[in-house]
Amino acid sequence: MHEVHPFKQGQKDCIYPHTLAAMRPKVCGLALLYQDAYSGPRNRRKHMLSIIVAMTDSRVIGSKNALPWRIPSDLKRFRQYTMGKSLVMGRRTYESLPHPLVGRHIIVVSKTARAQLADVTFVQSPEDALRVPRRDTELIIAGGETIYRWFLAHQSIERLYVTRVFAETQGDTYFPTITMEEWHREHRAQIMQCAGDTHPAQFEVWQRNVL
Numbered sequence: 001m002h003e004v005h006p007f008k009q010g011q012k013d014c015i016y017p018h019t020l021a022a023m024r025p026k027v028c029g030l031a032l033l034y035q036d037a038y039s040g041p042r043n044r045r046k047h048m049l050s051i052i053v054a055m056t057d058s059r060v061i062g063s064k065n066a067l068p069w070r071i072p073s074d075l076k077r078f079r080q081y082t083m084g085k086s087l088v089m090g091r092r093t094y095e096s097l098p099h100p101l102v103g104r105h106i107i108v109v110s111k112t113a114r115a116q117l118a119d120v121t122f123v124q125s126p127e128d129a130l131r132v133p134r135r136d137t138e139l140i141i142a143g144g145e146t147i148y149r150w151f152l153a154h155q156s157i158e159r160l161y162v163t164r165v166f167a168e169t170q171g172d173t174y175f176p177t178i179t180m181e182e183w184h185r186e187h188r189a190q191i192m193q194c195a196g197d198t199h200p201a202q203f204e205v206w207q208r209n210v211l
C-alpha cells in the first residue's frame, strides 16, 4: 500500500505551525491521534479494532447530534482512512450523517430492528456488530459517545486515529477518558488549518502498548 500524505508542507490552502503558534495545544489528558500514512506492512493485523474520533482537548465530540465544527480537511482524511473498511456507529451518529458514506460498510447499532440497506447493516447490540461477516481486516469504531464507551469498556481497541480540534466549543457528547499509560503515540502530524476549516487541527495515531 502506498503512503498517503494529503497535507504536505507547501499545500497552498493550508496554514502551518509558524502561523498557528498562538494556537499551540495545551497538554491534554488524552494525547491523540491520527497518522498520515499508517500503512506499514508490519502494522497490519487481522481483524484489528480501531477507533476514529475528532475531539477537542476537553474531549468534546458533538453537540445537538452534530459536529460542533466544520473541518473539510478532516472529513477528507476520515474518508481516506475508512475507505473500503467497515465502520460501527450508533444510530444517532448514523442519522447525523449528511450523506451516505460511499465505499464503506456501515454497521449501525440500534435496539430497533430495521430493514437492511445496501452497505448498511443494522444490528441490535454492539456485540452483534462484531459478528457481522466482513472481508476487511480492520473494524473501525466511529462513535458516538455511547458506542465509544461500550467498545473501550468491553473490547481491546488496538489503535486510535485522533484528530485534535483546537476549539473551545461547548458540547453535549464526549470521548471517554482513557489510561494514557496503556498507549503510545506512533504518529503526529503538524497542526494545520486548511481553506474552509473553522478550526486548526492535528492528526495523530496512538497504538496500544504490547504487554
Ligand SMILES: NC(=O)c1ccc[n+]([C@@H]2O[C@H](COP(=O)([O-])OP(=O)(O)OC[C@H]3O[C@@H](n4cnc5c(N)ncnc54)[C@H](OP(=O)(O)O)[C@@H]3O)[C@@H](O)[C@H]2O)c1
Pocket: 052, 053, 054, 055, 060, 061, 062, 063, 064, 065, 066, 067, 089, 090, 091, 092, 093, 094, 096, 109, 110, 111, 112, 124, 125, 126, 142, 143, 144, 145, 146, 147, 148, 150, 173
Ligand atoms: N467527533 C467525532 O469524531 C464524532 C464521531 C461520531 C459521532 N459524533 C457525535 O456524537 C454525537 C452522537 O453520540 P451519542 O452518544 O449521542 O449517540 P450514538 O452513540 O451515535 O448513538 C446512540 C444510539 O445507538 C444505539 N445504541 C448505543 N448503545 C447501544 C447498545 N448497547 N445496544 C443497542 N443499541 C445501542 C441506540 O440507538 P436506538 O436509540 O435506536 O436504540 C442509541 O440511542 C453526535 O453529536 C455526533 O455528531 C462525533
